[in-house]
Amino acid sequence: MTTHTIxxxxxxxxxxxxxxxxxxxxxxWFEVHPENYLMxxxxxxxxxxxxRERHPLALHGVSLSLAGPxxxxxxxxxxxxxxxxxVEPVLVSEHLAWSRIAxxxxxxxxxxxxTSTTLARVAANINRTQDALKRRIALENPSxxxxxxxxxxxEPEFLQELVRRTGCALLIDVNxxxxxxxxxxxxxxxxxxxxxxxxxxxxxxxxxxxxVSLPGLLVDSHDAPVAPxxxxxxxxxxxxxxARPTLIERDGNVPAFEQLLQERAMAADLLxxxxxxxxxxxx
Amino acid sequence: xxxxxTDDVHYYPAFLQALLEDHSDDATVAALLRQPAFAVYRNxxxxxxxxxxxxxxxxxxxLVGSDWMHAAALAYARDHLPRQASLIAYGEGFAAFLAxxxxxxxxxxxxxVAMLDRCWTEAHLAADQPMVETAALQSALVAGQDVRLVPHxxxxxxxxxxxxxxTIWSANRTDPAIDPGDIDWHGEAALFxxxxxxxxxxxxxxxxxxxxxxxxxxxxxxxxxxxxxxxEPDLDVAALLGRLLxxxxxxxxxxx
Numbered sequence: 001m002t003t004h005t006i007x008x009x010x011x012x013x014x015x016x017x018x019x020x021x022x023x024x025x026x027x028x029w030f031e032v033h034p035e036n037y038l039m040x041x042x043x044x045x046x047x048x049x050x051x052r053e054r055h056p057l058a059l060h061g062v063s064l065s066l067a068g069p070x071x072x073x074x075x076x077x078x079x080x081x082x083x084x085x086x087v088e089p090v091l092v093s094e095h096l097a098w099s100r101i102a103x104x105x106x107x108x109x110x111x112x113x114x115t116s117t118t119l120a121r122v123a124a125n126i127n128r129t130q131d132a133l134k135r136r137i138a139l140e141n142p143s144x145x146x147x148x149x150x151x152x153x154x155e156p157e158f159l160q161e162l163v164r165r166t167g168c169a170l171l172i173d174v175n176x177x178x179x180x181x182x183x184x185x186x187x188x189x190x191x192x193x194x195x196x197x198x199x200x201x202x203x204x205x206x207x208x209x210x211x212v213s214l215p216g217l218l219v220d221s222h223d224a225p226v227a228p229x230x231x232x233x234x235x236x237x238x239x240x241x242x243a244r245p246t247l248i249e250r251d252g253n254v255p256a257f258e259q260l261l262q263e264r265a266m267a268a269d270l271l272x273x274x275x276x277x278x279x280x281x282x283x
Numbered sequence: 284x285x286x287x288x289t290d291d292v293h294y295y296p297a298f299l300q301a302l303l304e305d306h307s308d309d310a311t312v313a314a315l316l317r318q319p320a321f322a323v324y325r326n327x328x329x330x331x332x333x334x335x336x337x338x339x340x341x342x343x344x345x346l347v348g349s350d351w352m353h354a355a356a357l358a359y360a361r362d363h364l365p366r367q368a369s370l371i372a373y374g375e376g377f378a379a380f381l382a383x384x385x386x387x388x389x390x391x392x393x394x395x396v397a398m399l400d401r402c403w404t405e406a407h408l409a410a411d412q413p414m415v416e417t418a419a420l421q422s423a424l425v426a427g428q429d430v431r432l433v434p435h436x437x438x439x440x441x442x443x444x445x446x447x448x449x450t451i452w453s454a455n456r457t458d459p460a461i462d463p464g465d466i467d468w469h470g471e472a473a474l475f476x477x478x479x480x481x482x483x484x485x486x487x488x489x490x491x492x493x494x495x496x497x498x499x500x501x502x503x504x505x506x507x508x509x510x511x512x513x514x515e516p517d518l519d520v521a522a523l524l525g526r527l528l529x530x531x532x533x534x535x536x537x538x539x
Contacts, residue, residue, distance in 0.1 A: 035369040041411035043480045063368035069295040076368045101295050104364040107331025108324055110298065117291050145320035150311060183320065214319050
């Protein structure tokens with residue numbers, strides 16, 4: 001599978017464009033939010049195409065509002081399909097969350113009760129998206145902060161059922177699993193162990209931080225290096241499911257590109273050792 | 284454990300109300316709102332809007348400072364939530380909002396500066412188009428044909444009748460701060476074009492803006508020149524046309 005030949009990648013920041021373009025590390029790939037590249041033309045789109053000519057690229061959407069009250073915006077889907085034609089991404093992903101209501105976009109990944117009603121609506125929205133984009137998408141678990149009595153499904157069960165109904169893949173954000181587990185008092189390893197290995201096409205790693213005003217609450221802030229506890233969960237996951245394209249996300253306190261490359265190398269080394277162990281076992 | 288069915292239709296608007304008003308009439312959302320962590324969502328939503336406005340209005344932000352900008356952007360976001368999935372062009376009405384904001388009374392040039400930030404953003408994001416073929420245009424003009432000039436998709440201009448907004452904006456986008464005492468206080472205009480990859484700008488006159496307005500309205504070039512001269516009697520129209528072509532302001536011309 002072509003999706004498994006790429007190793008560890010980095011979220012692409014505009015300030016790192018020149019360094020990213022010049023970098024020739026094997027297996028390196030980049031990911032961007034397509035929302036930042038849905039313009040009609042101009043230099044930013046040209047930058048992205050230049051990157052794409054050197055490196056594999058993935059599109060990670062944040063605004064399709066698949067768990068929202070409405071079907072995905074057809075105009076947004078058309079623009080996204082056009083960008084996909086332009087940059088031919090290796091992976092396209094979105095979130096199990098909502099952000100759009102009555103024509104307003106709320107720039108966040110908002111929670112929804114996991115009920116059979118929501119399940120049917122999210123499945124229909126994933127199907128509409130996959131039909132419009134003419135490809136399989138991967139669905140990511142968001143970070144959680146609130147206890148909801150209305151949940152009728154655990155998140156791993158809900159994700160697995162969405163995979164079954166729509167044929168979508170999964171993008172597992174290990175940092176989000178850790179943040180949610182801490183905030184809601186669930187077991188992160190047990191969560192990861194319930195996920196269907198074959199359907200996980202991508203993994204995200206990022207840093208989190210403690211909320212400044214709410215003691216005990218972790219926030220998925222993407223403004224720090226990946227925490228040791230998240231590295232341990234990641235190793236636990238890939239030991240079970242095997243190597244998967246893995247992305248390091250960093251959106252705040254962004255360090256020099258070389259520093260991100262070092263963090264990326266940690267993920268690449270873990271992926272290589274897991275792949276080697278799997279190969280030895282198969283031999 | 285109750286399944287959401289009929290309540291489902293109320294959940295989303297109730298969540299939005301809770302974000303905006305810190306209040307909910309819906310039992311499910313009220314239970315969420317009672318949890319202190321609900322603030323994480325409110326903070327993230329408004330931080331997203333405020334950060335996008337600060338990014339899209341950098342000269343305004345530099346003039347007013349980040350605290351003032353944060354307060355103004357938050358007030359704008361509460362009344363004008365994003366209507367597009369992408370925030371790269373968020374804040375279309377921010378200049379008009381600033382013009383009506385009592386707190387901005389001490390900085391009467393701020394809306395004009397915001398207009399120029401907006402011009403830059405629109406020029407940056409506009410579609411790629413070819414530049415007008417200058418040789419063909421010159422041949423047509425020399426042959427006495429009255430043509431219509433079509434502005435390039437990335438071309439923007441703005442004239443402020445009262446304030447030196449081009450000087451102030453340019454100083455706050457690129458240059459070290461300028462001493463307000465050094466500014467010759469009169470109305471100014473700016474032209475934004477994207478002849479190669481990057482957005483470029485230059486000061487232009489009020490008459491030049493009238494010429495470009497007329498081109499955008501589809502007036503023939505002779506009529507555009509007449510309107511520009513009515514605005515600015517000593518304007519050198521041939522020199523202006525040369526500057527505009529050099530800046531890449533037009534994508535094409537059409538015959539009448």
